[in-house]
Amino acid sequence: MPSKMTGNTRIAPSKNLADILISRIREQIFDGELQLGDQLPTEQEMAEAFGVSRTVVREAIAALRSDGLVRTRQGRGVFVASNLDNRPFKIDTEMMNSAEDVMLIMELRMTIELEAAAVAAERRTKQDIAVIAEALEAVQKSIDIGEEGIEADFEFHCAIAAATKNPYFVDFLKYLGRIVIPPRYLNSAVLDADAMHDYLTRVQTEHRDIEAAIINGDSESARQATRLHLANGRERFRQQMKEKTGD
Amino acid sequence: MPSKMTGNTRIAPSKNLADILISRIREQIFDGELQLGDQLPTEQEMAEAFGVSRTVVREAIAALRSDGLVRTRQGRGVFVASNLDNRPFKIDTEMMNSAEDVMLIMELRMTIELEAAAVAAERRTKQDIAVIAEALEAVQKSIDIGEEGIEADFEFHCAIAAATKNPYFVDFLKYLGRIVIPPRYLNSAVLDADAMHDYLTRVQTEHRDIEAAIINGDSESARQATRLHLANGRERFRQQMKEKTGD
DNA sequence: GAAGTCAGGTTATCCTACAACTGGCCAAGT
DNA sequence: ACTTGGCCAGTTGTAGGATAACCTGACTTC
Numbered sequence: 001m002p003s004k005m006t007g008n009t010r011i012a013p014s015k016n017l018a019d020i021l022i023s024r025i026r027e028q029i030f031d032g033e034l035q036l037g038d039q040l041p042t043e044q045e046m047a048e049a050f051g052v053s054r055t056v057v058r059e060a061i062a063a064l065r066s067d068g069l070v071r072t073r074q075g076r077g078v079f080v081a082s083n084l085d086n087r088p089f090k091i092d093t094e095m096m097n098s099a100e101d102v103m104l105i106m107e108l109r110m111t112i113e114l115e116a117a118a119v120a121a122e123r124r125t126k127q128d129i130a131v132i133a134e135a136l137e138a139v140q141k142s143i144d145i146g147e148e149g150i151e152a153d154f155e156f157h158c159a160i161a162a163a164t165k166n167p168y169f170v171d172f173l174k175y176l177g178r179i180v181i182p183p184r185y186l187n188s189a190v191l192d193a194d195a196m197h198d199y200l201t202r203v204q205t206e207h208r209d210i211e212a213a214i215i216n217g218d219s220e221s222a223r224q225a226t227r228l229h230l231a232n233g234r235e236r237f238r239q240q241m242k243e244k245t246g247d
Numbered sequence: 248m249p250s251k252m253t254g255n256t257r258i259a260p261s262k263n264l265a266d267i268l269i270s271r272i273r274e275q276i277f278d279g280e281l282q283l284g285d286q287l288p289t290e291q292e293m294a295e296a297f298g299v300s301r302t303v304v305r306e307a308i309a310a311l312r313s314d315g316l317v318r319t320r321q322g323r324g325v326f327v328a329s330n331l332d333n334r335p336f337k338i339d340t341e342m343m344n345s346a347e348d349v350m351l352i353m354e355l356r357m358t359i360e361l362e363a364a365a366v367a368a369e370r371r372t373k374q375d376i377a378v379i380a381e382a383l384e385a386v387q388k389s390i391d392i393g394e395e396g397i398e399a400d401f402e403f404h405c406a407i408a409a410a411t412k413n414p415y416f417v418d419f420l421k422y423l424g425r426i427v428i429p430p431r432y433l434n435s436a437v438l439d440a441d442a443m444h445d446y447l448t449r450v451q452t453e454h455r456d457i458e459a460a461i462i463n464g465d466s467e468s469a470r471q472a473t474r475l476h477l478a479n480g481r482e483r484f485r486q487q488m489k490e491k492t493g494d
Numbered sequence: 495g496a497a498g499t500c501a502g503g504t505t506a507t508c509c510t511a512c513a514a515c516t517g518g519c520c521a522a523g524t
Numbered sequence: 525a526c527t528t529g530g531c532c533a534g535t536t537g538t539a540g541g542a543t544a545a546c547c548t549g550a551c552t553t554c
Contacts, residue, residue, distance in 0.1 A: 016319075016506065018309045042535060053508045055302065058537085059309035062265045066310035072263075074536040075515040088335035089422040091415065108415045111362040112355075119354070166351045168338065169358075175336040263537065289504065300539040305506085321505040322547040 017052050021060035024050070029069055029080055040070065040078040091179055102180055103238075109176040110230045112169060113157050114223060120163035121214045121222040128163035129215055135159040136207055143200045146193065156207060160214065206232065264299050265306035271297070272307060276316055276327055287317065287325040338426055349427055350485075356423040357477045359416060360404050361470060367410035368461045368469040375410035376462055382406040383454055390447045393440065403454060407461065453479065 015023075028034045040046065043061070047054045061078055064070045068087050071079050091105060120128070135156040142149035154177050161170045206229040213221035262270075275281045287293065290308070294301045308325055311317045315334055318326050338352065367375070382403040389396035401424050408417045453476040460468035 018506090019313065022309075022313050044535085055305070055507065055509085058302075059306050061536095062269075062306035063310040063313035066266065066269050066314065072536065073516075075534070076517075077535065084425070087422075088337035089419055090335035104413045104415055107366070107413055108359075108419065111358060111416075114362065115358040166354055168351055168355045172336055172355065175334075178331065178334075265537090291504085294539095302538065302540080308505095319505065320547075321545065322503070324504065 017056045018059035018063070021046075021050060021052065021056060022063050025060060025064060026069065034080050036080055036084070037082045038080045040080070042077060091176075103234075105176065105180045106234065109173070109180060110234070112173050112176065113160070113230065114226050116157070116161045116164050116169050116173065117210055117214065117222040117226040118219040119166065119169070120160045121217050121219040123165045124163040124214055124217070128159070132156065132159045132163065132211055132214065136204070136211060139204060139207065143197065143204065146197075148196075149200065153203075153207075160210070163214065203229075203233075264303045265310070268293075268297060268299065268303060268307035269310050272311060273316065281327050283327055283331070284329045285327045287327070289324060338423075350481075352423065352427045353481065356420070356427060357481070359420050359423065360407070360477065361473050363404070363408045363411050363416050363420065364457055364461065364469040364473040365466040366413065366416070367407045368464050368466045370412045371410040371461055371464070375406070379403065379406045379410065379458055379461065383451070383458060386451060386454065390444065390451065393444075395443075396447065400450075400454075407457070410461065450476075450480075 025034075025040070034040065041049065043054050043057045046057045050057070061070060061072060065072055068084070069081055071081055073079065124132075135152065135158075139149045139152040139156055142152045158170065158173060158177070161173045164170075206225070209225040210222060210229060213219075213225050272281075272287070281287065288296065290301050290304045293304045297304070308317060308319060312319055316328055316331070318328055320326065371379075382399065382405075386396045386399040386403055389399045405417065405420060405424070408420045411417075453472065456472040457469060457476060460472050
């Protein structure tokens, strides 16, 4: 055990028995071993089959039920759900190993941001416009104090999504935003403070173009401005990745 | 009890204690009562506070842990996760009460289909083109035997999403497809068989325009053709809803 | 200061017992 | 013949006791 081990690098605890069982049963459902509507073995049978106590089985079943994968009928048994409509959409962040994956998720996120800007241009209220303006000021403040404004930038895009009046746009964008924050900056170790500030000011100009199109209620301009902004950001990211792999 | 009562209207069982507790704790996390990284009361304390056995608490915690909302540390306690990246995106289908909600989810789905067509035009392989063609044939077959081709139509859009080479497009479209199938047809009780066939043939023409743009590798045409197709479908749906509320 | 030990707190697992529910079956009543 | 009510077996739901396992912090020893 290295003496430099700090509390933050504590080895993650291995999964407990209930977690292992959840994964096992989940696999059986997705691999087709268990079909929609099929009855699972009784709790007692599963306990014996997996060599665990019934408590562990019940914990696993509770999790699967909460996930919408199984239904339980007291006195009858446990059944695979008759449809998996209740299964949530989930990006497994542990499987995101590569920059390629990050790019693909960013692409999905950009798709949402793009159309959100267009719809926002159609539906925005005066209040929405005020919120978007505030978000832009927050970005500017962040830049002015020497930060990169990443969080404020995201709030700007969320404000646009809110102006669509479609909560599903907002929720999904927020979900994706938790998973990938597109770096709209070059590697900060490369640029000095002045160059970074110039660069971020250019990004902010792109933001203001989007804002203007939304204020004008011009969907097509909003779409174009957002597409340009996102394309620029993606190109920056791509170059950064190229430089990284060039190490 | 009406004699026309069928088995499909069986009353759903109420939630058990573990399910109720899962919802309670989930609310406390999302309402901000519990912050990221906060420690929850001990299992025993929660059991006393909620008036249930420790078994029920453990089942609830197992579900929340599987959902990524909490971490458990044996000997230390249960903690709200330090980030909620693992929380899946979920549309609560039980809350979808209105046609308005359906329209909003359709809008999100259309956003994906739209951009998928454009990206597919850039990235499609010969194999992708063959799969898309097959999907179109399947739609045609369905129409020819007097059906509306709803499932085949969805497979067509999934084939396009697959051609993006972005699995996240595919997965998300499939997720949304499970929740809403946009009716691209008028009320079948209104149209006779000939008018329906004519109508679906027109829809199929829109499909072929999309296919052609993808084959030609023309993103912008793919986008336009898909936008037209989706706009037409949405207008049909809107009119159907209007007629329905006119009853 | 570093290493080792121990106590206390808490989760993890197992077990027993009983309650509650469900569907099938059978008998009684109309 | 059909309906209703009761009983029974099978299975999930809940409670609670007991012990193992883990983890951290405090204390002691070198």
